[in-house]
Amino acid sequence: xxxxxxxxxxxxxxxxxxxxxxxxxxxxxxxxxxxxxxxxxxxxxxxxxxxxxxxxxxxxxxxxxxxxxxxxxxxxxxxxxxxxxxxxxxxxxxxxxxxxxxxxxxxxxxxxxxxxxxxxxxxxxxxxxxxxxxxxxxxxxxxxxxxxxxxxxxxxxxxxxxxxxxxxxxxxxxxxxxxxxxxxxxxxxxxxxxxxxxxxxxxxxxxxxxxxxxxxxxxxxxxxxxxxxxxxxxxxxxxxxxxxxxxxxxxxxxxxxxxxxxxxxxxxxxxxxxxxxxxxxxxxxxxxxxxxxxxxxxxxxxxxxxxxxxxxxxxxxxxxxxxxxxxxxx
Amino acid sequence: xxxxxxxxxxxxxxxxxxxxxxxxxxxxxxxxxxxxxxxxxxxxxxxxxxxxxxxxxxxxxxxxxxxxxxxxxxxxxxxxxxxxxxxxxxxxxxxxxxxxxxxxxxxxxxxxxxxxxxxxxxxxxxxxxxxxxxxxxxxxxxxxxxxxxxxxxxxxxxxxxxxxxxxxxxxxxxxxxxxxxxxxxxxxxxxxxxxxxxxxxxxxxxxxxxxxxxxxxxxxxxxxxxxxxxxxxxxxxxxxxxxxxxxxxxxxxxxxxxxxxxxxxxxxxxxxxxxxxxxxxxxxxxxxxxxxxxxxxxxxxxxxxxxxxxxxxxxxxxxxxxxxxxxxxx
Numbered sequence: 001x002x003x004x005x006x007x008x009x010x011x012x013x014x015x016x017x018x019x020x021x022x023x024x025x026x027x028x029x030x031x032x033x034x035x036x037x038x039x040x041x042x043x044x045x046x047x048x049x050x051x052x053x054x055x056x057x058x059x060x061x062x063x064x065x066x067x068x069x070x071x072x073x074x075x076x077x078x079x080x081x082x083x084x085x086x087x088x089x090x091x092x093x094x095x096x097x098x099x100x101x102x103x104x105x106x107x108x109x110x111x112x113x114x115x116x117x118x119x120x121x122x123x124x125x126x127x128x129x130x131x132x133x134x135x136x137x138x139x140x141x142x143x144x145x146x147x148x149x150x151x152x153x154x155x156x157x158x159x160x161x162x163x164x165x166x167x168x169x170x171x172x173x174x175x176x177x178x179x180x181x182x183x184x185x186x187x188x189x190x191x192x193x194x195x196x197x198x199x200x201x202x203x204x205x206x207x208x209x210x211x212x213x214x215x216x217x218x219x220x221x222x223x224x225x226x227x228x229x230x231x232x233x234x235x236x237x238x239x240x241x242x243x244x245x246x247x248x249x250x251x252x253x254x255x256x257x258x259x260x261x262x263x264x265x266x267x268x269x270x271x272x273x274x275x276x277x278x279x280x281x282x283x284x285x286x287x288x289x290x291x292x293x294x295x296x297x298x299x300x301x302x303x304x305x306x307x308x309x310x311x312x313x314x315x316x317x318x319x320x321x322x323x324x325x326x327x328x329x330x
Numbered sequence: 331x332x333x334x335x336x337x338x339x340x341x342x343x344x345x346x347x348x349x350x351x352x353x354x355x356x357x358x359x360x361x362x363x364x365x366x367x368x369x370x371x372x373x374x375x376x377x378x379x380x381x382x383x384x385x386x387x388x389x390x391x392x393x394x395x396x397x398x399x400x401x402x403x404x405x406x407x408x409x410x411x412x413x414x415x416x417x418x419x420x421x422x423x424x425x426x427x428x429x430x431x432x433x434x435x436x437x438x439x440x441x442x443x444x445x446x447x448x449x450x451x452x453x454x455x456x457x458x459x460x461x462x463x464x465x466x467x468x469x470x471x472x473x474x475x476x477x478x479x480x481x482x483x484x485x486x487x488x489x490x491x492x493x494x495x496x497x498x499x500x501x502x503x504x505x506x507x508x509x510x511x512x513x514x515x516x517x518x519x520x521x522x523x524x525x526x527x528x529x530x531x532x533x534x535x536x537x538x539x540x541x542x543x544x545x546x547x548x549x550x551x552x553x554x555x556x557x558x559x560x561x562x563x564x565x566x567x568x569x570x571x572x573x574x575x576x577x578x579x580x581x582x583x584x585x586x587x588x589x590x591x592x593x594x595x596x597x598x599x600x601x602x603x604x605x606x607x608x609x610x611x612x613x614x615x616x617x618x619x620x621x622x623x624x625x626x627x628x629x630x631x632x633x634x635x636x637x638x639x640x641x642x643x644x645x646x647x648x649x650x651x652x653x654x655x656x657x658x659x660x
Contacts, residue, residue: 060528060534063536137576181536190577190580191580194580198390204390205579205580205581206393206511206578206579206580206581208580212577215573215576215577216569216573217569217570217572217573217595217599219598223602224572224595224598224599224602226572226573226576233577239546239547240547242547242554242556243545243546243547243556246467246545246556247520247542247545247563248536248578249535249536250520250521250524250535250536250538251535251536265547265554268549268554269547269554272553272554
């Protein structure tokens with residue numbers, strides 16, 4: 001009687017109630033459209049993680065590296081950390097009256113970003129120094145956290161952490177379920193990305209590698225403190241990426257994901273390893289749901305990668321064709 | 331009948347057969363003599379890893395950092411990596427005829443280390459540059475591995491990797507069994523220590539933090555290569571240790587183990603955390619089984635740490651009193 005009741009219950013509502021859930025649990029890449037790209041990704045992971053496979057890779061060597069800007073979240077109209085820095089200039093302006101007559105601050109406060117950034121790298125360095133140094137690392141973390149929970153993207157109206165790519169979150173989870181350690185290797189500031197990486201990507205601070213400014217250890221009034229100083233410690237971009245991977249991971253990853261020529265050397269390094277490897281570039285070709293850009297873009301420029309991907313065996317992840325959904329976390 | 335036979339069997343031989351094995355399996359710190367130090371270590375780990383304990387620390391925050399030279403293995407008569415460098419000078423001498431007339435190489439080749447190192451840091455930097463740069467990182471790894479499998483310590487006659495401290499290996503395993511991530515944070519070269527850290531300490535390359543020279547990424551005849559260059563990238567010693575922990579781990583560890591004043595700031599940083607924490611210094615006070623040194627030693631000088639350990643709540647691990655065995659891996 002009991003059994004019958006359960007059977008009838010399952011027969012009546014089971015497929016509706018549990019069907020979709022089971023289906024989603026069974027497809028770890030549910031936001032990926034069926035096709036060559038998704039098949040290649042699954043095939044590679046299956047081969048290297050299946051005991052007895054000729055291409056089996058032991059678990060400790062299953063390391064995957066991901067660029068952040070443009071690979072895990074958006075980077076338009078400019079890197080989100082640059083938008084953070086601009087917001088910081090505005091927030092800090094009341095205690096910096098001298099900025100009213102000093103570029104690039106004057107133009108930022110007047111809302112003219114093009115003028116503010118017209119002197120290029122020099123202006124950028126001044127903005128970063130003003131907003132990212134002279135502060136204890138723990139206070140910087142608090143400021144970034146506060147900004148992430150309140151700031152709104154200028155054109156989408158979303159919070160920045162809502163502009164992460166659901167298909168890439170699925171790749172991260174999928175790889176971890178197959179024994180991978182997932183790392184971020186970003187040109188962005190390591191202290192900035194760590195604030196949200198664990199909650200949003202499931203990547204702990206020790207697996208975030210990024211650019212960094214100088215940091216000093218000081219005992220201030222008896223309290224040990226790490227202070228962010230002006231000056232660059234390391235730029236984790238282009239040829240800096242394989243170098244940073246060497247310093248911090250100490251072995252060659254077997255999977256690398258990027259989206260721009262800043263990731264070229266990282267993919268090149270990973271895909272020249274002696275064993276199985278997988279390189280992929282997210283291609284921003286979806287002007288409707290995100291942005292469409294590559295060769296001519298001032299952020300996320302992708303030219304050499306696009307030219308050489310085919311002969312190097314790197315996959316292109318087409319946002320418009322391969323992804324059924326673009327944004328969203330869990 | 332069956333039950334009775336089993337009972338009798340257990341009663342007759344159980345305690346003899348399984349007793350010692352069970353005992354050893356049950357004591358994760360078998361090379362530690364019972365006493366205050368061992369009790370404190372176990373009490374701390376129990377408290378922070380027991381669900382429901384008021385001092386419970388979630389697993390991702392269970393990070394423990396270990397100095398290497400003098401904390402996990404010996405450092406006399408000088409740092410083993412310095413002995414490696416000296417052996418390298420001798421091995422490389424045939425292709426460097428100019429060294430016959432050039433200090434510090436001339437003195438090294440004549441077997442006079444005191445003279446070789448008389449000019450201090452400058453001589454050391456010349457030796458390190460000559461032996462640790464101008465080489466691909468993968469070739470350097472091979473050379474270190476070859477040296478570790480053949481070289482013999484001048485006074486003990488042991489291989490260097492046999493001069494690791496068994497009680498500290500037990501601490502490493504014990505902490506990992508309680509959910510800790512164990513890290514090395516060494517003043518030694520990161521590329522040197524990584525060669526044996528996984529096999530000897532169970533610590534993977536990505537959990538070894540150390541000093542490093544500059545490294546460049548180059549494509550040589552089509553082959554991507556990481557090349558060790560002359561020049562310092564980072565010195566992971568003294569105040570550099572908390573800074574390196576910040577760069578690479580990104581959160582404050584809750585346990586720190588060192589042996590010299592080079593570890594002072596690392597212990598200070600860890601023990602000023604907001605939650606439970608544990609700092610300890612290995613005290614080399616066993617001239618019979620290892621070496622006895624602290625305030626006056628040119629390697630592993632321990633003076634400030636010895637003075638301040640009591641009021642900072644740091645434990646001293648007395649090699650002579652706390653450890654029943656000194657050397658040996660599994």
